[in-house]
Amino acid sequence: MDSNGLSVVTELFAHVDANVTRSEEEQATYARRLFGELGRDGGSIEPLGEPQYQKTRLSELGRWTGDPWDGPTYGLDASTTRPIEFNNGLIVDTAYAKLGVSGADADHTVEERGTVKTVVYLADDESTLHESKFETGNVNGEVVRFPDTGRSSRLTKRVATAAQHLAESEHLRNCSEKVDGVCFIDGAVFPLGIAYWLVLAELGRTTPAGTWDRPKEILGNYASFVDTQLEKGLPVVGVVKTSTMDELLTALESKLDTDGATADGTPLSVPWTRDHQFVSEVLRDDSLDHLTYTSWFVQRELTVDGRGFDILGSIREQLAHGPPKAYRRAFFYVRLPKTSTVLRVEAPYLVVENEQRRRQVQYKTLKEIARRQDVPEAIKRADRIARITSQNRETIRDMITSSEYSYDYNRDGRWSDIEDFDIDR
Secondary structure, eight states, X not given: OOHHHHHHHHHHHXXXXXXXXXXXXXXXXXXXXXXXXXXXXOSSEEESSSXXXXXXXXXXXXXXXXOTTOSOXXXXXXXXXXXXXXXXXXXXXXXXEEEEEESTTOOGGGGGOEEEEEEEEOOOTTOOOOOEEEEEXXXXXXXXXXXXXXXXXXXXXXXXXXXXXXXXXXXXXXXXXXXXXXXXXXXXXXXXXXXXXXXXXXXXXXXXXXXXXXXXXXXXXXXXXXXXXXXXXXXXXXXXXXXXXXXXXXXHHHHHHTTTSOTTSOOOOOOOSSHHHHHHHHTOXXXXXXXXXXXXXXXXXXXETTEEEOTTGGGGGGOSSSOGGGGOEEEEEEEOTTTOOEEEXXXXXXXXXXXXXXXXXXXXXXXXXXXXXXXXXXXXXXXXXXXXXXXXHHHHHTTOOSSOBOOOTTOOSOOOOOOSOOOOO
């Protein structure tokens, strides 16, 4: 920017800054006041016990001796190439899923296994492309055709979502007999995007699930792994790093709208746009020696067009340990002291329904997070051994020689986490 442009921007931002309602400290106080309202009736989110937030010293978490799973931990992650587009209409995304293992006496042989899924979209009736499987050593691969659901601005994102969750879910299923500890998933414990495809298909919307059996297969793989872990007395925990979800805020507004005010009769606005923003203020703390975190909540149902759905309702016949409601997502939030990053920690409700087990799962997760002040080490290991680098991506892109690569000048090479929500209104 030239000096005149920057000068005007300086004035504009000074005006914005001077008219923000509350300072950082005041905003945290305001957020905590609203957080207490989450205990009221209404909305699709309810607390397990009274809504609480607290902090615990990192050193105290490291010395926690009540760990019933004091052995190796496992982490699942899948790296993707990101969708690669070509000028003949071809869209390709490849995902590579691995399990990482952490622990002093851990057996790392399961890390040698890998699952690769290449999801391909090509709406060309003359194409002879068909689904095929390949295997080299301990790595299994498959080419999967994505269904033709018509042109959509969401198409590339849908291809990416399918690739990631096909690879992850099948890898979990194939490695389940080798997992003998808590398993942390990098992301949601059940993929919401896939679940919404199935819900929307049930409502008559056009989604990949309308004519494709892979979405049910994906959800079934995740549910099967949860069931296998339950039979071993082991939890499955999802750790979500970034998200644009607003479920907590939407529930909070519903609770406030019950009578138009807070419990003491004062009307309050909800200015945040994402749950992570709101919770970051609730858990704000100056100490670098503590983790701050909330109590548990549970999402009763998914709501679409005013109707409620169970997240695993479409595969109810595959669930071994109860009806779909038993597999609802329970969750709590953690704020990291050094980076202020907020993590959402999830587990199926039937894993944490018991109060003592809920506390154990929470402390186990906090202990793993406290060690590195980041996501659990097993997830970090999985990310490291599954990572597809930008150089890998370019090499993979150039393997397609039948068509010219379609370069997008508006994309700078960065790619945020694949978002779970994918709803066409």
